[in-house]
Amino acid sequence: MAKIADLETPSWRQELRATTLLAAPLALANLLQMLTYAVDVIFIARLGDEELAASALAVSLFGLVLWAMTALTGAVAPLIAEAIGSRSPSFRPVRRATRMALWLAVIAGIIGMGICLLLEPLMRVTGQQETIIGLAAEYNAVIIFSMIPMLLAGVLRNYVSALGRPIFATAITGLGIFVNALANYAFIFGNLGAPEMGLTGAAVATIITAIFTLVIYILAIFADPALARYNIFYRFWRPDWQRFWLIIRIGTPIALTVTAEAGIFGAAAFMMGRFGAAELAGHTVALQLAALAFQVPFGVGQAVTIRVGYFYGARDREGIRRAGWVALALGTGFMTLTASAMLLAPHALLSIYVDPYAAKNAALVAFALQYLMLAAAFQIVDGIQAVAAGALRGLQDTRVPMWIAIFSYWVPGIGFSIGLGFFTPLQGIGVWIGLATGLSCAAVFMTWRWILRERLNLTLRPA
Numbered sequence: 001m002a003k004i005a006d007l008e009t010p011s012w013r014q015e016l017r018a019t020t021l022l023a024a025p026l027a028l029a030n031l032l033q034m035l036t037y038a039v040d041v042i043f044i045a046r047l048g049d050e051e052l053a054a055s056a057l058a059v060s061l062f063g064l065v066l067w068a069m070t071a072l073t074g075a076v077a078p079l080i081a082e083a084i085g086s087r088s089p090s091f092r093p094v095r096r097a098t099r100m101a102l103w104l105a106v107i108a109g110i111i112g113m114g115i116c117l118l119l120e121p122l123m124r125v126t127g128q129q130e131t132i133i134g135l136a137a138e139y140n141a142v143i144i145f146s147m148i149p150m151l152l153a154g155v156l157r158n159y160v161s162a163l164g165r166p167i168f169a170t171a172i173t174g175l176g177i178f179v180n181a182l183a184n185y186a187f188i189f190g191n192l193g194a195p196e197m198g199l200t201g202a203a204v205a206t207i208i209t210a211i212f213t214l215v216i217y218i219l220a221i222f223a224d225p226a227l228a229r230y231n232i233f234y235r236f237w238r239p240d241w242q243r244f245w246l247i248i249r250i251g252t253p254i255a256l257t258v259t260a261e262a263g264i265f266g267a268a269a270f271m272m273g274r275f276g277a278a279e280l281a282g283h284t285v286a287l288q289l290a291a292l293a294f295q296v297p298f299g300v301g302q303a304v305t306i307r308v309g310y311f312y313g314a315r316d317r318e319g320i321r322r323a324g325w326v327a328l329a330l331g332t333g334f335m336t337l338t339a340s341a342m343l344l345a346p347h348a349l350l351s352i353y354v355d356p357y358a359a360k361n362a363a364l365v366a367f368a369l370q371y372l373m374l375a376a377a378f379q380i381v382d383g384i385q386a387v388a389a390g391a392l393r394g395l396q397d398t399r400v401p402m403w404i405a406i407f408s409y410w411v412p413g414i415g416f417s418i419g420l421g422f423f424t425p426l427q428g429i430g431v432w433i434g435l436a437t438g439l440s441c442a443a444v445f446m447t448w449r450w451i452l453r454e455r456l457n458l459t460l461r462p463a
Contacts (some may be wrong), residue, residue, distance in 0.1 A: 027299025055304035075251030076101035084311025109148030142203035253402035282367025293338035297331035297383035301390025308394025335383035342376035388446035413438020
């Protein structure tokens, strides 16, 4: 583990190494998390197009709410990093910030579950097929109970990562894949003595995996002296309202930023549902591949939030500059590779989820191949905006990036999606062009704000 206390300005090579060492396990954990979701898709796809489409609609809302609430509680990461960077001799800032983030995770989870119960009326308003509405509502009624343990585990993941143990996130998420696969195998198809529950069984598997992940994080924290010494569960019932509201103040714009981005993808799923089950299924598989690739720059963005946060706490402007630009180079470079793979080997990528040569998948694959070409086009800008936003979060700059995201995704982004999708013959392709437009705008504006950080006094830490 790199010495967190040693925060002298690193050389470019040293920063590249430090960022890579932090980002690699986080990115791998993100990829493994996506593989956990992929396991669900793989098993559900065996049930049929309608079940896959229904789960996609349910997850589009559940995932949106979960991402937003995770982003809200994830504001604890820059606070922990700032406390470490400032070389505070007390463990209290870290302990109390983490405790309040855990409190917030429970509250946010309860609110999130209530929001997810709006799925059925939302599906009816958007004109989804009646059979899909029934399947999705049944699935949603179960999966919402995984939200609170997922949010609690997310806070603990931020804690261990900011304290130099990102590999824990990787290992725990990897274990979760096996638990999820086994639970899906058991409860979807009635194996290993479990009841055959079909699509609902996939939701049960998600709950089991979420609880398992949370328990393992807690055990890992108690087992590691470097993590246990902060005693984050000590006097857990005692509030620190100042830090609680600080997390909300920093985290709310992050949550709205994530909602703006995830929301446009969720809206895209509902728009695709209007074109038919095959279009929605093809969209779901193509988007899963794009999301899988996105987990690496997303991990780099998480890492740069911590790296920039360290130097922000230490009032080291040069360290801030190097951390941000190194991360942007890493994220952009990787997404260039994934874009090339989507253009050169689309069938191989689709085979992760479905058999691209099976006759029953012909319609799904035809649509997915079209959408993958467009996904390749926005890979690079998607990586840039994710890393730039992460760097700004390290400076605790979240409000203006929120407005950038809301404008980019919901004005040019959703505008082009609706206009080209429903008022031209492009349909699904038009929706994807809109997605690419929104991401491109966000990338330009986020990067420009990062470039202007000194002029905007973003690097000045309050005394």
